[in-house]
Amino acid sequence: MVDVEWLVKNATYRPHCYICFTSRSVRFIFSSQQPKPLTNCSSWTLLESLRAKTVNTTDLDNSIMGNLTLFTDKDPEAVYPTQTVVWSIxxxxxxxxxxxxxxxxxFKDYFYQGLSQFYMDNVMYLELRAILPEIYDLDGRTYDRAWTLKTCQDISRQFVANHPDFVGVRIIFTAKRLTINTNTMLKVVEEAMKLYRDFPDIMAGFDLVGWEDxxxxxWYYRDALSLPVARGVPLPFFFHCTSITIINQNILDALLFNTSRIGHGFALTRHPVAKEWSxxxxxxxxxxPISNQVLKLVKDLRNHPAAALMSENHPVVISSDDPAIFGAFGLSYDFYEAFVGFGGMRSHVGSLKQLAINSIRYSSLTPEQKEKALSLWQRRWDKFVSENAF
Structure with a gap:
């Protein structure tokens, strides 16, 4: 959400920040005393002490940043030759x-800074996917997902109060498909239903994330995912459907589970019935766009399925996935790639306008909130056009 330079230059310079080194990367923890050893990691070292012993702290910071992003000065095709390799890193x-x-x-500063950076990129409204991790304090005390969601809600309200032309932010609670079994999924969906009931203003829905292949x-989680309907409890879904292998049945199952949007939808053009249904x-x-290139779903954006979908006026919205990890910022980079790569010579200012409108039209906002957001957006759009007219 936030560029890695801020994370390194701000977070890692705070007191009580420890670092350890694995064979492939680094790990961090804040602690008031020497942390307990971490499996497959070197001894914990206080970063403040490490920097005091380091001749060139800029090199150290750059090295740390290199572990927080996929950006490389080398040939990316050589560094990340396959999907398996790039997904692992x-x-x-x-x-x-x-x-x-x-x-x-x-966490609190990170979330506010993230909103600030997207706001600086002229993003007026955000829907973020988040696992809502357990948050900890310096003394080791931890906080659950309800605390995390409440904190996000409070910070969002504070940000809107400070920036009246910012509509707000909503969270799509996610679980990682790689590390969860059916019994655990039942518990997670039950918790998601409770969070959606308790935090309707900020909780948008539920999704599964991670490498599908x-x-x-x-369908493996059909019992858990059918739970909201079985109990008559609302819980919108926003399912990832990335794969183009045999797992592309996800695109059909997502629609059967009444997903509100389809994440990536790379296999949609291979399913005419699903495409028409959506x-x-x-x-x-x-x-x-950038994520799909970096994670090796498509090399040339002119061959991206979204190009065909947009030409058919299929509902499409542009997202930035994890821009900081890709060395990007906000949403503009992805909008640019979509504008140039998907539309080509057919793209014009109206293309950008429609994509921006879609971001609000297909959001999880209520009809009244959408109307208010569109009115606010229209004023800013008119100002943008008048200031850039030739």
Whole structure:
């Protein structure tokens, strides 16, 4: 959510920040005393002490940043030759940052800074996927998902109060498909239903994230995912459907589970019935151009399925997935790639306008909130056009 330079220059310079080194990456933890040893990691070292012994702290900071992003100065095709390789390192970046962003003081500042950076990129409204991790304090005390969601809600309200032209933020609670069995999924969905009931203003719904080809299909969790309907309890779904292998049945199952949007939707063009169904019922496809390139779903964006979907006026929205990990910022980079790569010579200012409108139209906002957001957006759009007219 936040660029890695801020994370390193801000979070890792705070007192009580420890670092240890694995064979592939780094780990962090904040502690008032020497932390307990971590399996497969070197001894914990206080970063403040390590920097005091380091001749060139800039090199050290750059090295740390290198563990938090996939950006490389080398040939990316050589560094990340396959999906398996790039996904493995992609997951490592999350593990490396985990101990930093789950420390309560950093978490609060990190979330506010993330909103600030997207706001600076002229993003007016955010829907974020988050696992809502357990947050910890310096003394080791931990906080549950309800605390995390309440904290996000409080910070969002504070940010809106400070920036009246910002609509707000909502959270899509996620679980990792690679590490969860059916029994645990039942408990997670039950918790998601409770969170959606208790925090309706900020909780948008539920999703499963992670590499689909390395995990289980949606249908494997059908009992848990059918729970909200069986109990008559609302819980919107926003399912990832990335794979183009045999797991592409996820695209069909997502629609059967009444997903509100389809994440990535790379296999949608291979399923004419599903494509027509999603168009008919207004189930937009969330497209992440840079992510799809970096994670090796497509090499040339002109060959991206979204190009065909947009030409057919299928509902499409543009998202940035994990911009900081990809060395990007906000949403503009992905909008640019979509504008140039998907539309080509057919793209014009109206294309950008429609994509921006879609972001609100296919959001989880209520009809009244959408109307208010569109009115606010229209004023800013008119100002943008008048200031850039030739």
């Amino acid at each position: 992609f997951e490592e970046t999350f593990q490396a940052a985990y101990g930093l962003v789950t420390y309560a003081p950093v 390395g995990g289980r299909p949606l 168009r008919k019922y207004g189930v937009a496809v969330e497209v992440c």
